[in-house]
Amino acid sequence: MNFKKFKMLGLTLGLGAMLAACGSESATPANEGETNNNTETTTESKEINLAYVEWDTEIASTHVVAEVLEGIGYDVTVTPLDNAIMWEAVASGEADAMVAGWLPGTHAAQYEQYKDSLVELGVNLEGAxxxxxxxxxxxxxxxxxxxxxxxxxxxxxxxxxxxxxxxxxxxxxxxxxxxxxxxxxxxxxxxxxxxxxxxxxxxxxxxxxxxxxxxxxxxxxxLEDPKGVFGGAETINTFARQGLEEDMPEAFKVLDAFQWTSADIEEVMLEIHDGADPEEAAAKWVEENPDKVAEWTKDVE
The missing domain is CATH 3.40.190.100 (Glycine betaine-binding periplasmic protein; domain 2)
Known part of the structure; x- marks a missing residue:
């Protein structure tokens, strides 16, 4: 695995500066190098930036998705961000997608603020x-x-x-x-x-x-919560920037199909807790679960 990873040096880093760095490393203008021939198709971009918040669940899920996307030919950047900045990054198009949206309670404020600027792909994990x-x-x-x-x-x-x-x-x-x-x-x-x-x-x-x-x-x-302050069961959801389906249809299909269980994600989290790098833990899980990965990639040509 060779996807790129950016470490946050502190929350004082601005979104623009943070993701400008991502752009300078991995983003290439879609029309760069094209000739003036009147071709009817363009080459799909193979560079994708996944944003995530550095919670154990999101570290695991984002690196597994990155590993799968690498396996179908994408050059993946994974960018750890503060929670609010993660939502803003995908909504603004500075990042391409995230698999880290906790609903309906945990991220309710961010969801209400940015939902109209996002493409909601649905639940990737239930029972949170x-x-x-x-x-x-x-x-x-x-x-x-x-x-x-x-x-x-x-x-x-x-x-x-x-x-x-x-x-x-x-x-x-x-x-x-x-x-x-x-x-x-x-x-x-x-x-x-x-x-x-x-x-x-x-x-x-x-x-x-x-x-x-x-x-x-x-x-x-x-602890029981008789007043219901913490809400009930949560789901973790996948969101993409607007236009991703047109720009990167194969990646969009994988993100749309991505869904797993608490047992799956806990395997990866335990590997990381026991000392494995997130990339290594993700690669091991992907190698050991080919049937599940095949479900996520079955519509990729």
Whole structure:
């Protein structure tokens, strides 16, 4: 696999500068090198930019899709972005597609803002969920059971993430959380804090979502949410920029067909958690699941 990857150096990087770099590396004007012959067809672009937010689920799914697209001849750039910028990038056409839209709750605000500028290809994974997660050894089973556990602190991820906004709403809605604090961090820092607390059998409450490798690695439970602040089951959805179907019809077909299960994605996430590079984990999964990949590529000529 040789697809290109851009690392975010910080959220202070602007969208234009970030994706201008992508363009300078991989984008070639569609008409460059063409002669003036009056041909009726043009060559499909083979360079595609997939945007994603650096959550474990999206790292796994984006790299698997990139591996499949590489296999049918595309030159793939995968670009990690802040959540809001990811949506803006695809809506504006700076990125070509994403397989990272959590609906109906987590990304509701971004979906409402950008849906008219996007092509919605549908669900690629069902049964996703967000909420507050604790080790099973803790006595609390509901958000309403919380009193002063974990120093009245919830360990979160990146500020602005959907689960963070939902947790802020939970603190406002549940009277017993009135004096609690939501501590922003990152997805990686959250799992480190979870791991350290469990090793010491300490109380810890984190913002959680599934599918995620942590549920296979630790004995965890979601706290019940009687007020329904975190919503019900979520789906992860695929979105493309307008015009992608015309510009890259084969890639569009693969993106449109892409759908897998929680068990599938957790295999890739566990490989990455155990030390594999995302590219290596994706390549291994693709090699070991030819029937599923064949379903995604069956309409590609």
């Amino acid at each position: 969920k967000i909420g507050l997660v604790v080790p099973t050894y803790m006595e609390a089973n509901s958000i309403e059971d919380l009193t002063d556990e974990a120093n009245m602190t919830i360990t979160g991820i990146e500020a602005g993430a959907g689960v963070m906004s939902a947790t802020e709403n939970a603190i406002a809605e549940y009277e017993n959380l009135a004096d609690w604090e939501l501590l922003p961090s990152s997805s990686g820092a959250m799992t480190v804090a979870l791991d350290q607390a469990i090793k010491n059998e300490e109380e810890v409450i984190v913002t959680g979502w599934s599918p995620h490798w942590k549920f296979a690695s630790y004995d965890l439970k979601y």
